[in-house]
Each structure stands twice: as C-alpha cells, then as structure tokens.
Amino acid sequence: MTWLNEGIQALQIATVLPNLGPQGLIQSVSLNELTLMFSKNHAYDPTSSSKSTDAAFQLPFAFPVDIKALEQTIIVGWQGQDIAKLVIPKGPSSTDVGARIIHLTFSDVPFAVYGDKHGQFNDFVAATTVGSTQTLSLNGNAKADASTAVGLLSLSDIAFSVDSNIAGLQGLNVKPVTVGNLDVAHGYRDYLLIKVDGTLNDPR
C-alpha cells in the first residue's frame, strides 16, 4: 500500500524520552590495596598508589556495558570530616561485564590533605598503624568510557558517595617481631656496631 507508506513517512512527531529520576550508578568502592609513600617534603601529600581497586556499579539498562577507561576525583573523609582529595587521571580499567565490577589501578597520585586537616590526618595515620579496620568515606564524581553495542559512549559527571574499609597494620603486632642473626660486627672506641635481622609482620 504505497500511498499509506508514503503518508506514514510524512509523520514527524516531537516527543520526549522521560527520565526515571537520578540513577545512582556506583554502589561500592573497595580499596583492595593502597600504598602511601611518605617523604619529608610530602608529609601531607604522600604519593598514593593502588594495585587493585574495585568499583561495583549498576545501570538501568539490561545490555552489557564494558567500562574501558575511568577518571575520578575523590574526596576522602574519615570520622565525619573530609580530610583529603585524590585526583585520579583517566586511566584504563577492566570490567567484569556480567558482575558489573570495574577493576582499576592508579599510581603516583598525591593524597592531598587539606591545609586545615593535618591534625585529623595525623590521627588517621596513627589509627591505621595501630588499629585494625578503618572506614573511609569516598565522595566524588567520575567520567567513564563505556563500550556498548552502540559504540564507545562517554558517560560524565557520575556522582558517587560510598564508604570503603581499609585494613590497618594493627601495630605490626599480630605476629611477634622476630630478631635473628645477631652479629657483633665491629668494636669502636665509643660504640659497638651490631648487625641484626628483624622481621615485622604486616597483618595482611
């Protein structure tokens, strides 16, 4: 029916794709490994790296989404106060598409403590050194490159606010410190040089 087809093709209707409210995409962030490198000049912005961080996400679409790259700005809070900012530049990530978990790593990112929060940061480092588990709050936003069947889409301004636990060092006391191979190496007029091997155990 050519006339009907041609008639239908002339139809142009402006309409709206309605939203279903803001979607909370990122559900949890697990810092599986975190390294903070302190140095004299960088006592309050130690270099931080992570060999393994996981972010679980959910999307209101049933089709598979593979997050290929992620860029984030995270404000780290402890005991109800924001203490530091972590600006992680865009880096590649791998995604477990079925489970919807993004695996990412980052390296050499300054853990920039706020100027007026040095005291709280000191307390946090002390608590992590002697305590067992500390809870950090991570708020921020992210940008992601999402590979879908349509193509590579760019999702931006993804806000998140989650809590993350990190295991403390427990004062390195979980296993007793062992000392061995004591060797009195050399005697000097004022002192003795003693060499010894000591083993400190990281509880993780």
Add this chain to the structure above:
Amino acid sequence: MYVGTLLISKGFNSYLFYYQPSQVGVVLSSIAFNTIVNGVSIAPVASNGVASLLPVSTSSLSLVGRLVPQDSQQGLDTVSAIFNNFIHGKDSEVMVQGAGAGPGDVSGPFFFLCTLWLIYCGALL
C-alpha cells in the same frame, strides 16, 4: 495525531501514547518509526503486532526496537548525551519519524477492504 510521551523500560521496549482526534480510525498490521535526535537516527522501532489507531481517543501503542551502532563521532556524542541525561534524571527530546506501515509483502484488495470495513464500523459507532 500528537504524541504524549515515549516511555523506555528495560532494553528498548517503548510505548507511544497518542491522542487521535479524528473520527476515522485505522487498523494496521504494523507501523514502524525511526527515532531521530539532532539529525542522527538512533533507534528504528516497530509496533509489537497490530496497531489500532482508534478514533477520538487516547491509545497506547507498544513498540519494540533497538539502538543502532553509531559510526560517527556525532552519533556517539548524541547517544552519550541521551544516556547522560537519563542517568542524571533529565528528559531528552527526540523526534519520532514514520517509517512505514502494514506488512512489507502485503498489498492488494483483500487487506484494503478489511481495513476499510473496520474504519466504516468505527465511523458508525
């Protein structure tokens, strides 16, 4: 006829709610549309079975379709913008353009007469 809202549930099933002001109704074995944003065709959709455009009433039309792969950066930017709007709880403006009606291979007097008869009945009611 004008359209109220185009709803998206999971995947890309959607419903077109439209008000048909005319006193003549049309029944089509199928009707198809193209969803166009910023001049980019993002999703062809077609009715899920028979499409009844009843006279002087609001009906819902169930549509099924897919988001097509985009090759150009403009296409990817357009679909990204729609996804970003949706994630942030914002509406997106789209244009629905008619693509065709009736089954592709049907023509001829029989289907035409059935349709005319239904329209005639509709007009009488």
